Amino acid sequence: MSRGLAPLSRELVPLSRDLAPLFDPVSVAVVGASDDPAKYGHAIAAQALRAPHRRPIHLVNRRAGTVLGQSAAPSLSALGEPVGLVVVSVPAPVYEQTVDEALACGAKAIVAVTAGFAETGAEGLARQRAVAEKVRAAGAVLVGPNCLGIADNTTELYLASDAFDLGGVALLSQSGNLALELQLAFAPHGLGFSRFVSLGNQSDVTLVDLVRDCARHDATKAIAVYAEDFGDGRAFAQAAATAGKPVVLLSAGRGAAAARSAASHTGALTTSSDIVAAACRDAGVELVRTPREMTAVLAALAGGRRAHGRRVAVFTDGGGHGVIAADAAEAAGFAVPELGPGVQEKLAGQLWGPSALGNPVDLAGMGEQDPMSYAAVVRTLLDSDEVDAVLMTGYFGGYSADSGGLGGAAGTLGATELEAADSIARAVRASAKPVVAQSMYPDAPSCQNLQAAGIPVFAAIEDAARALAAVVVPENSEGGDGGGAAAMESLPDAAPPMTDTGYYATRVLLAEAGVRFPASAEISSEAEVREFARGASGPFVLKALHLLHKSDAGGVVLNLADEEALVAAHREMHARLSAPSYSVEQMADLAAGVELIVGVNRDPRFGPIAMVGLGGVFTEVLGDVAFALAPVSAARAEAMLRGLRCAALLNGVRGRPAVDVAAAAKAIEQITRVAAAQHDLAECEVNPLLALPSGALALDARAVPLVPPSHSDY
Numbered sequence: 001m002s003r004g005l006a007p008l009s010r011e012l013v014p015l016s017r018d019l020a021p022l023f024d025p026v027s028v029a030v031v032g033a034s035d036d037p038a039k040y041g042h043a044i045a046a047q048a049l050r051a052p053h054r055r056p057i058h059l060v061n062r063r064a065g066t067v068l069g070q071s072a073a074p075s076l077s078a079l080g081e082p083v084g085l086v087v088v089s090v091p092a093p094v095y096e097q098t099v100d101e102a103l104a105c106g107a108k109a110i111v112a113v114t115a116g117f118a119e120t121g122a123e124g125l126a127r128q129r130a131v132a133e134k135v136r137a138a139g140a141v142l143v144g145p146n147c148l149g150i151a152d153n154t155t156e157l158y159l160a161s162d163a164f165d166l167g168g169v170a171l172l173s174q175s176g177n178l179a180l181e182l183q184l185a186f187a188p189h190g191l192g193f194s195r196f197v198s199l200g201n202q203s204d205v206t207l208v209d210l211v212r213d214c215a216r217h218d219a220t221k222a223i224a225v226y227a228e229d230f231g232d233g234r235a236f237a238q239a240a241a242t243a244g245k246p247v248v249l250l251s252a253g254r255g256a257a258a259a260r261s262a263a264s265h266t267g268a269l270t271t272s273s274d275i276v277a278a279a280c281r282d283a284g285v286e287l288v289r290t291p292r293e294m295t296a297v298l299a300a301l302a303g304g305r306r307a308h309g310r311r312v313a314v315f316t317d318g319g320g321h322g323v324i325a326a327d328a329a330e331a332a333g334f335a336v337p338e339l340g341p342g343v344q345e346k347l348a349g350q351l352w353g354p355s356a357l358g359n360p361v362d363l364a365g366m367g368e369q370d371p372m373s374y375a376a377v378v379r380t381l382l383d384s385d386e387v388d389a390v391l392m393t394g395y396f397g398g399y400s401a402d403s404g405g406l407g408g409a410a411g412t413l414g415a416t417e418l419e420a421a422d423s424i425a426r427a428v429r430a431s432a433k434p435v436v437a438q439s440m441y442p443d444a445p446s447c448q449n450l451q452a453a454g455i456p457v458f459a460a461i462e463d464a465a466r467a468l469a470a471v472v473v474p475e476n477s478e479g480g481d482g483g484g485a486a487a488m489e490s491l492p493d494a495a496p497p498m499t500d501t502g503y504y505a506t507r508v509l510l511a512e513a514g515v516r517f518p519a520s521a522e523i524s525s526e527a528e529v530r531e532f533a534r535g536a537s538g539p540f541v542l543k544a545l546h547l548l549h550k551s552d553a554g555g556v557v558l559n560l561a562d563e564e565a566l567v568a569a570h571r572e573m574h575a576r577l578s579a580p581s582y583s584v585e586q587m588a589d590l591a592a593g594v595e596l597i598v599g600v601n602r603d604p605r606f607g608p609i610a611m612v613g614l615g616g617v618f619t620e621v622l623g624d625v626a627f628a629l630a631p632v633s634a635a636r637a638e639a640m641l642r643g644l645r646c647a648a649l650l651n652g653v654r655g656r657p658a659v660d661v662a663a664a665a666k667a668i669e670q671i672t673r674v675a676a677a678q679h680d681l682a683e684c685e686v687n688p689l690l691a692l693p694s695g696a697l698a699l700d701a702r703a704v705p706l707v708p709p710s711h712s713d714y
Helices: 040-048 092-104 122-137 176-189 207-216 233-241 265-269 272-283 291-302 319-331 341-348 372-383 408-429 445-452 461-470 503-512 526-534 563-577 634-642 647-651 661-677
Strands: 028-031 057-060 070-073 085-088 109-112 141-143 149-152 157-160 166-173 193-198 222-227 247-251 286-288 312-316 389-394 435-439 520-523 540-544 556-560 582-586 594-603 607-614 625-629 681-691 696-698 701-705
Touching (some): 028 040, 040 149, 085 092, 222 291, 247 272, 247 291, 272 607, 286 291, 291 461, 312 372, 319 461, 341 372, 389 461, 435 461, 503 661, 526 563, 526 582, 594 661, 607 661, 634 647, 634 661, 661 681
Parallel strands (some): 028 057, 028 085, 109 141, 166 193, 166 222, 222 247, 312 389, 389 435
Antiparallel strands (some): 149 157, 540 582, 594 607, 594 681, 681 701
């Protein structure tokens, strides 16, 4: 049921839109309603008729007669009364006519199922835009075209092809089939939908509009998004960061192809995947890769408890399960620390001799002796200030699972396990810490009791570990249920365009913002080379200007000891490259610091994206970089640096001194703020930025102008 999607229209829309006419209309008309099950108008009409008591439901078919046993009007105007929302499921040639009639009949919301517009090319895009402009001029809203309908379970609005179970998740999706898959995956966890919106081409109502509206919707507890194109990605990130409730994103098409034509190191390393991940990290959005992972994350978030640290206690009834769970927890970013003597002593009083107490905590058969030992251990772990969360794994649930009607000991163990599940539920309700479980028997009655108490249970340990990771409050967040967003910096006002993007013009721009550079001069003759050398002390650097990758072209020579060495290097380089001008600079002591790279790439969806990493000539080989929405604050920049794989270099290794990370972070703040303000630049880069024991020095800089899009692009 999913369709090909067109690039999004970029028209400006109001910052906040009233979508009440869309989700709670006074009446509904389905144009294109049909008795033919092969037509989409049949499925939507059938769903709409599920709630005739809530609002008038009108069916429109050009042949009139009856549809699904209800009288159908031949046109909207034939209804003889205003309509609130109109579903348009008609052939593309009569789309405009139908929308015009809907607006004439007073419609304030339109759901356009009809396809054949921007996804077909420029002509279709023009038609789509013209209709959207007309709808906005009439004060109405439009979802689509090329969408698969909407539903709001809280207002009994059913305008999609299928029914969705009631729950707290609003799904905003560019795939209809994904909603059906999630419905099946949600059921074991007691999850359901507050709303469903098929985004379609987003010619009018956009993903950002819907996220903002769902953030205000009391019955929506979490927002799930499947998106193949974000339109205004920066606005999406901002809406998600301020939603006040979790936002979970399943994003498709995040491959590396977009980086292939990049003009500098920054562009070559900034893939679509990096950009989406950076935006999600900064906005506090949970980024997932599959519907299964989305389900695990939403199930954990529905429990409402948050972990304020990454110390997890793994609790099992079998050594193998414990070891595998500990590995899964560490892979998900948790620490599995050995429990202290006090906690181990308390556990020892609850368990028996063979039990392992250090972490993982292993019952080692005690569960069969007394299933209530599960509850005792969970309570002890939750009470410990050495533990932020509990990951329970193994056989729990097996005793209460259907054993073919066996009585005796099996029946007694099952009943006791149910009591243990209730006791665990009480312990979790009394604690602010999360508990997530993996069971070989996730459908067993005792596991269902845990699910009902807000303790998610999974069949796979990797799902349980991922779920637990979703409820950790990041260190740089304000907490709460909003997803733990890092502080997003506001975009600076646009600066005047650069009339010159050459090396020296870029240096001047950055230096005016406070970035430090070595003493230098632009020269075009041997006499100017000698003049600079006589007024400064060596060693020197010589660079050929107007080359993007100077090192690769042999346009950089280092460690020129004195005037004569500098003059000789200039003669040789000029004979080989014939560059129009050169830069001569005092050379910094590279051995005294760590070379970093700082770049900003302007993405058409998310705006300026900052990249920070290990720099120098091996930047692309090492690939040790981090990304964030630009500009970044000094505090955020320092966190990015500390998170690099080679971060230990910043602290000093093999007798080298530690570098001034605070100064480097301040320079990163200055560079990214300048670049974010230059809307005329596709890329701006400093490589290397030399972090020294005291201060930071920019040793090279480049700017790449933004090429305006062709009028034929869409």
